[in-house]
Amino acid sequence: MALTSLLRHERRALAMKLVDRELRTSPIHSLTGLPEPEIRSLFKMKHDRSPPSGPMPSSSSFFTSRRNQAEVTLFGALYRHLGGQRIHRQLSAETLMKAHDLYREIHPEDSSRKGLNFTDAWVIARDLKSGATRFVPCRHCGLDYLIADETDIPPNCPFCFFRRLRKQKDGQRAPREVQA
Ligand SMILES: [Zn+2]
Known part of the structure; x- marks a missing residue:
């Protein structure tokens, strides 16, 4: 051949x-x-149908709520875990497929929460490579979380947000800051 x-x-x-x-x-x-x-x-x-057309989204469109930011961060963490620092230089289809399979295993698609589809995963990987989406270390909890430019939510840690929310609900003590 x-x-x-x-x-x-x-x-x-x-x-x-x-x-x-x-x-x-x-x-x-x-x-x-x-x-x-x-x-x-x-x-x-x-x-048995045509592929969807129209402009590709940017990852900033996924940062519409703290819940969605946590979702994007979860996928990004799996992708970085598998691809290492290479993800900032290249977009490997194999790494992307493995990361999305792993994401689907811990977050199966159901009717209530769809999660990120494979095109969403590609968009996040593309923007991690270009730097339009970035990991930031949280000074409070120590976890890395993802942010992007021009998002609806302030660029703070989603995990600390949910922890404060839970504390507020439990009535243990009032949160210092609660955002949308
Ligand atoms: Zn945090």
Whole structure:
């Protein structure tokens, strides 16, 4: 088998895995180099409908509440755990798939909470690479949490927020600061 067709075979096999996970067309193109019309026809073959179109979200759109920020941080922590410091230089499809599988294991999709889909996971990985989303160490609890530019919520620790909220509910003592 010629090298070019072997590479092509590998790219197509990877694209199929990403299509299975319903990743949007443009990220599949950037990860595999396959032409977009070919990716769209693979998607249609697999899911019997056209892939979704329109602009890709940025991760700042996920930071709409403390709950969602905690969710993004959970996925980011799993992805960084598997990919290490390399995640700030490259976006590996294999690491992304492993991280999202792990995320799904501890957070199965159900009707009440959908969680982050695989395209959301790609957006977070892309923005971790560019620096648009960043880990920040919390001075109070010591955990790293994610922030992004231009979010609706202040760039504070989601875990400390929930801890303060719980304390407030338990009536142990009033929180010093409670945010949206
Ligand atoms: Zn904290």
